[in-house]
Each structure stands twice: as C-alpha cells, then as structure tokens.
Amino acid sequence: KSVKISCKNLWHLFGKGSAGFLDKHQHNPSEADLASAGLIAAVHDVSFDVYAGEILVIMGLSGSGKSTLVRCLTRLIEPSAGQVLFDGVDLLQASSRSLTDIRRRKMGMVFQNFGLLPHRTVLDNIAFPLEIQKVPKADRLTKAQELVATVGLEGREHNFPRELSGGQQQRVGIARSLIGECDVWFLDEPFSALDPLIRREMQDEFVSLQSRLNKTIVFVTHDFDEAVRLGDRVAIMKDGHLSQIGTAEELLMTPANDYVKKFVQHAPRAKLITTQKIMVPAKAGDISVATH
Numbered sequence: 701k702s703v704k705i706s707c708k709n710l711w712h713l714f715g716k717g718s719a720g721f722l723d724k725h726q727h728n729p730s731e732a733d734l735a736s737a738g739l740i741a742a743v744h745d746v747s748f749d750v751y752a753g754e755i756l757v758i759m760g761l762s763g764s765g766k767s768t769l770v771r772c773l774t775r776l777i778e779p780s781a782g783q784v785l786f787d788g789v790d791l792l793q794a795s796s797r798s799l800t801d802i803r804r805r806k807m808g809m810v811f812q813n814f815g816l817l818p819h820r821t822v823l824d825n826i827a828f829p830l831e832i833q834k835v836p837k838a839d840r841l842t843k844a845q846e847l848v849a850t851v852g853l854e855g856r857e858h859n860f861p862r863e864l865s866g867g868q869q870q871r872v873g874i875a876r877s878l879i880g881e882c883d884v885w886f887l888d889e890p891f892s893a894l895d896p897l898i899r900r901e902m903q904d905e906f907v908s909l910q911s912r913l914n915k916t917i918v919f920v921t922h923d924f925d926e927a928v929r930l931g932d933r934v935a936i937m938k939d940g941h942l943s944q945i946g947t948a949e950e951l952l953m954t955p956a957n958d959y960v961k962k963f964v965q966h967a968p969r970a971k972l973i974t975t976q977k978i979m980v981p982a983k984a985g986d987i988s989v990a991t992h
C-alpha cells in the first residue's frame with residue numbers, strides 16, 4: 701500500500717520567542733519581523749502534496765530547511781503552525797499513542813548515519829522493528845533473512861555494522877525500514893556519505909526497489925543530479941520557502957524564479973536526461989529550448 705501526505709501552511713520557527721509569534725503577526729510576518737525577533741523560519745508557510753506511490757525529492761542547499769521539513773512531516777518535531785495529513789490523519793492533532801503507532805507501522809525512516817545498533821548483527825539490526833512490534837523471534841528472523849537477500853547482503857548476516865562498508869551499512873538501514881512493511885519511506889541524504897561509484901549503484905538499486913515495492917517516498921538531497929535520477933517530482937527549497945515543485949522537465953522548462961533557473965542550469969546531468977526525454981516528442985521548438 702502507498703499513501704498520500706498533504707501539508708498545508710506549514711511553518712517551523714527556531715529561536716527564543718517563537719511561541720505565539722505567528723499569531724501575533726497574523727501568520728504573515730515579513731522577513732524584517734522575523735529578523736528583528738531573532739527567529740529563523742526553517743519552514744516558511746509551505747504547502748504541497750506527496751502523491752501515493754511517487755518519489756518526491758526535496759532538494760536545496762545546506763540550511764534551506766529540508767531536514768526540518770521532513771522532521772515536521774514525520775512529526776519528529778512539532779511544527780510552529782500548519783497541518784500535516786498522513787493518509788488522512790492529522791498528525792498534529794493525533795494522540796501520542798496513535799502517532800507512535802503510525803510511526804512504527806507506516807513510516808520507514810533512513811538517515812545519513814544509518815542509525816544501526818552497533819552491538820547487533822546485520823540480521824538482528826534488520827529484525828529490530830519487528831522486535832518492537834513483539835513479533836515472535838523465529839518469524840522475525842525468517843523475514844529478516846528474506847530481506848538480506850533483497851538488498852544483496854547474503855553472507856553478511858552475522859557481521860556487525862563496524863565490519864561493513866558504508867554502502868553495506870546503508871543497505872542494512874534500508875532493509876530495516878522495509879521489514880516493517882511501512883507505506884512511506886523518509887530518507888534524509890542517505891547516500892551522501894558514500895563514494896561516487898557506490899552512490900550510483902545505490903541510486904539504481906533504490907529505483908528498482910521502489911518500482912517493485914511501490915512505496916511513497918520522500919527523499920532529501922542537496923544534489924540536483926541525484927534528485928533528477930530518483931525523483932518523479934522535485935521540490936526546491938530556499939531559505940525555508942518552497943520555491944517550486946514539479947517534474948525535472950517542468951523545473952527546466954518553466955522555472956518559477958531565477959533561483960530555480962540557476963539550480964537547474966548548473967546541473968548538466970539533469971539537462972542531459974531532460975533533453976533526451978524531450979528529443980522524442982513532436983515539436984522542433986521544444987528541442988531547441990532544451991539544448992540551450
């Protein structure tokens with residue numbers, strides 16, 4: 701199953717005095733209001749949908765608010781204002797019990813440092829979410845063993861994380877989020893620590909895994925090349941604002957502002973893929989625009 705997520709008018713402010721600030725400014729503070737209060741709007745009135753079954757990539761430079769946005773979507777932090785609907789459930793209104801349940805059963809999260817348990821083997825790390833769900837040991841180990849094969853880690857079942865390469869550790873992290881059969885994965889820069897070759901391999905594997913499993917995926921990266929490789933759509937963040945959301949083609953052909961234009965123009969790989977896609981259809985005009 702894959703699920704839809706919607707966020708509406710989502711804000712997250714960092715800094716002392718953030719409570720009540722938005723109400724005081726009718727949810728429309730100017731940059732000067734924020735600056736004089738010493739607040740940072742890491743997420744600044746952001747609204748968008750993540751469609752069921754798509755890979756949505758959230759992209760932007762370091763500090764643009766990507767991680768904070770994902771933390772609001774997963775309710776790991778409480779947004780200052782707005783709404784997050786996860787499969788129709790308002791996460792900001794949900795009780796802590798139902799939130800915990802949704803996180804355990806429906807959300808898979810993979811972060812840059814993999815979050816593996818150092819004193820547990822590969823198999824036990826993968827099986828861990830089922831342990832929390834109190835699934836009997838024999839069943840969870842059988843399931844974990846299946847996933848070891850899915851992510852290509854056969855023969856490594858009894859190794860500890862420190863004995864694995866970064867790419868292998870990453871696979872353990874991915875298998876662990878798969879085991880709970882969650883509906884949505886959130887991945888925050890999962891491949892950024894990997895060397896380019898392994899990174900490329902992981903991106904390809906990730907795409908094939910996604911097409912087999914048809915999960916809804918929110919994937920954070922600062923790399924437009926990676927965004928285009930993986931994303932059905934890309935959301936571009938700048939200083940807490942959502943600059944634009946769309947397919948790579950839409951961003952390239954109709955950038956919403958100069959920032960988006962600059963971003964996509966400096967992404968030769970993106971240009972290449974987009975140009976190839978556009979070369980196929982009808983009008984000659986499309987081709988000349990794309991090759992500029």
Ligand code: ADP
Nearest residue numbers: 714740742760761762763764765766767768769
């Ligand atoms: P990204 O993931 O795009 O690198 P972040 O969401 O981490 O961006 O950060 C967005 C903004 O919020 C940045 O200006 C950052 O300095 C600020 N920020 C992030 N976390 C905190 C925090 N815990 N306290 C104060 N400011 C923070």
